[in-house]
Amino acid sequence: MMTLPRILLAAAALLAPSLATAQPVPEAIRAQGALRVAIEATYPPMAYRDPATNERRGVNVDLVTAIGRELNLPIRWEELAFAQLIPAITTQRVDFSGSAMTDLPSRRERLTFVDVVSTGAQIFTTVAQQRGATQPTDFCGRSISTPRTTNYFPQAQAWSEANCVAAGRPPMRVIGSDGAAASRTDLMAGRADGAILGAEFVVFLAQQNPGTFVVVGEPISRNLSGMAFDKSQTVLRDAVAGALTRLIANGTYGEILRRHGIERQALATITIDAGE
Known part of the structure; x- marks a missing residue:
């Protein structure tokens, strides 16, 4: 009989067969020497400024930092207002958004998402x-x-x-x-x-x-929050999804969510464009 973890891994394999192995980062991004990541740092606990130190903190900050290490690229943060995130992505001012953005079908007309946590x-x-x-x-x-x-x-x-x-x-x-x-x-x-x-x-x-x-009880709706990419950046998207899949496997993803108190919102597997 197949155990639950094996069932989940099998399902993940159907969605993205090779995410558990290293995905190539586009050569143009390797050449620029860093991942340019947009962040809107006013939404705790996902991304915010520590009032005592003014340091950037949060779930997404820690996850993007871990992704950078996994892909062997430093992070070059671009702090923007939420309304500026999508224009910055679609004009390729940044490589992707590390902010918490709900993966909605309407947004997928211009963007593609790596889903990171459930929300509601x-x-x-x-x-x-x-x-x-x-x-x-x-x-x-x-x-x-x-x-x-x-x-x-x-x-x-x-x-x-x-x-x-x-x-x-x-x-x-x-x-x-x-x-x-x-x-x-x-x-x-x-x-x-x-x-x-x-x-x-x-x-x-x-x-x-x-x-x-x-x-009061459980959320009355369920959505997926993810990192957003321009629809043309599927190679980079898959490299980030692969990095997150490996961070789940080695326990880093779960430790980051526990650190910020949202472990109940963890995903068992990383999905792409699965929001409803």
């Missing part, structure tokens, strides 16, 4: 406002704040229709905010009973504010 819309609240809520359905009839510019806003509305209204419960009242900081403020000020942000960001908030926030 996570409901959370404060200890004071929990009122016995332990599952997302406990928020049917209650208010939730989430950024209106993200996928979490329509996902929360669709989830409410499917899991509250369709079950005869009152809908979850979804409040669109101007961003993650605004949703957190809505929650802390009592303008909302709860909030929805990315699962990894909620982990970070709980770590930074012990005893303040409570995670």
Whole structure:
């Protein structure tokens, strides 16, 4: 009988038969002497500036650094605003983005992704406002704040229709905010009973504010977050995917995610363009 790890490895082999072996890095990138990697360092725990030292830290920072070592290339960081990432990739100002970017079919018109972690819309609240809520359905009839510019806003509305209204419960009242900081403020000020942000960001908030926030059940959606490449850069993409596959095998990938508290979001195998 084939064991679970062997099944996973077999599945990975079907997706990318040779990722476990070293993939060639394009000669043009070898010639430039470094990997030029875009990073948006305002989203902890994936990439952010340590307020005490101003050093760049985070899951994606550590993963890209490990990829560079695996490919025997130093990293040349390009710190950009999130809105600048896709233009920088598609104009080849950078070789790829090391920032957390959701792998969406609409984005794959211009980009191709190496998926790195799972993510999703996570409901959370404060200890004071929990009122016995332990599952997302406990928020049917209650208010939730989430950024209106993200996928979490329509996902929360669709989830409410499917899991509250369709079950005869009152809908979850979804409040669109101007961003993650605004949703957190809505929650802390009592303008909302709860909030929805990315699962990894909620982990970070709980770590930074012990005893303040409570995670409510599992995320109400599942997405894949990945490193983004221009669609023409499939050779480099596969080299990075291969490096990550080897980092899973040698334990480095798991150790990095544990270090930042998001080991529950680990992928068993590295996938390409698998987001929905």
